[in-house]
Amino acid sequence: MHRRNFLQNTSAFLAGSALFPSALRAMAPSDRVNVAVIGVNGMGFSDLNGLLNHPETNCVALCDVDENVLNKRAAELAKKNIKVQLYSDYRKLLENKDIDAVVIGTPDHWHCLQMTDACSAGKDVYVEKPIGNSIAECRAMMEAQQRHNRVVQVGQWQRSMQHFNDAIAFVHSGKLGNVRLVKVWAYMGWMKPVEKQNITTPPAGVNYDAWLGPATKRPFDPNRFHFNFRWYWDYAGGLMTDWGVHLIDYALYGMKASNPVSVVASGGKFAYPDDAAETPDTLTAIYQFEGFNMQWEHATGIDGGPYGRTHGIAFIGNNGTLVLDRGGWEVIPEKGKMEAIPYTKASDNGLVKHTRNFLDVIKSRNMADLKCDIKTGANVAINAQMGNIAFRTGEKVYWNAGEGKFTSKDANKYITPEYHNNYKLPK
Template sequence: YNDYRDLLARDDIDAVVIVTPDHWHALQSIDAARAGKDVYCEKPISLTVGQGRRLVEAIQRHGRVFQTGTQYRSITTIRKVCDFVRSGGLGQVKSVFTLWTGLGGFIGGSRFANCLSAIAPEKTAASYVPMDFALPGEPVPDGLDWDLWVGPAPWQPYNSVYHINPTPGVVPWSFNEDFGVASSTWFHSHSADVIQYALGFEESGPVELIHPADGPYPTLTCKYANGTLLHLVDHWGQVHGLYKAVPAEARLAGNFGGVFVGERGWVTSMSTGGPIEGGPAELFEAMKLTTREVNIGDNDHHANFFDCIRTRRKPSSHEEIGHRSASLGHLTIIAYKMGKSLRWDPQTETFADNPQANRLLDRAMRSPWRV
């Protein structure tokens, strides 16, 4: 189908999987819900906090099943770590550390430079937010409806850097803030999902974002209502002095996942699965003996979605959870853009006493598109 709306018009389709560029996720999910379809949507489910909230409302209003593509939470080892942390195995969790790389670190310096060679060299420096850039126009290839591809985003001419991907695993359009959210909410939606689930804030969020310019930490830190600090670490080597309580072997563990540090010790698992690591030894042994499976359905994230289509139960990473994990990335982008610490109310989804930051919570869509 050239136009997804033609597919949604079919009455013999029960569910859709949305794996389009980021700027389409919320709009297509909402349109699918209106058309009576259940939805599996890749992360992030939105470009803004406002889009995400409207998606949640539409899914619930139309009674649809929605699963976010944050499948790391369905990996057995990660579920065990999350359950151990949630059940108080570490005692009070003081800090969580996760890799939250800039643009260069996210896909590797040379791969990034090669893929975005049309951008000025200074644009390839590490950044925590998607970039505002324009590329020169090129002829649109036959068979590509570029106007429809741009869709609700601000208009800009076609350039092959966006559309043609010679490097596996790299999506250049995601580094343009009109089309994507770069690393801040792309891979890191996985980290946010796993960490907030383990902390018990998967349907909420932080209450403060502490900018490095204002606080004692070298990278952005999120503070939760219970006092837990989530440190978004750019590179382990830059912050060795920040978490002396974490053994050296933990500093390279938890890649894109989280290293949880509590009163009784620490624990982590690679976000893509792998051995559970932790210490001290007696705590780690106790965890392995007492850990139980988290009751979120089958280990297969996709099977969980299909099961819920049949049963009409909430999937393991339903719309509110997907919204909150994406929102954490959106909030970090805003904090970096503002260059200052921000106080956040996860209930009203507004910043306290900062109208300028609140204006960044949503954005207009290009006519005639809207949600």
């Protein structure tokens, strides 16, 4: 299921299953969690709907720099008899002492500042993936969570799905034999060229300077705004960080891996060479770990991925191969070495379970119970950044885990981003 269908189907499911405010009024105020959302255009609002599926959630505020989106979402909540305060500046929202937790659903280049500010303000945080848009941002976010001891759940909701965890348990059982190669891929047939536009004036109601935040000051470009920000280096890392963090996460989880020894990547704009996007539409990255290789590949405009799947993870062992995606998992045996395991379909809603876990840990304060804590989110985001850095430098890059940097000066330039417009990277 690609991202747009996921958003549509999840929103429809949650809208139909969310409890009515009368159920909320029956709960003691001390049992309710007052939630606000920063960035409500896409996944931020889907995350909120996931939270509203649980009776203790009380949405009290929304924030967005696009008042058109903000008013639209407020009207949708009003139809459910949920009245909220509206903010255009997230810092003002964080001053609201009634807010217990915030959802951060803004573009990637804003995640670090908003999450660290939220932790500093004493809020628990559900932050969308990838947690940061650079290695240094991921480090700053981990440090902020530890310093302020806040609950931080990363929106990699597959971590809460039963079939994903059943598949990983099978990998860990050793039945596949020695796993020497893990393939991870995302083939996005629905992605079309990003057509160039000449519009340079932001729409009415959009605070474009606030949208840019720490990113380079540029004239307004509708291609860089809302959904398509993903395909520009100023704000994100293309499919490697958009889908890669979901899928590479499970490759690392299955192999109990953290830092690679080296990464090499090759690709480019082969499908749509003249469109407006910057990030590669075709990319292959090979990560060398101790004892195995991990191969990432993505392609836009194509659905015919490995094993007949648009996306997935394949653990290739001496005895057989386990293939896993959002729809289910199966084991394809090597001849005469093990029994096949037929395709087992997914049976639950990851977003509903992930938000349930977040609320439970807010109340228990037992950080070990989080399905996707800040360290897990940082580990995969950093690995995705390494793949992009290898591509952007054109080098095979080597990682010095002891020093926390590459052996290449050119690669190390990408570890820490340059912040602009008077914003400072959190220390």
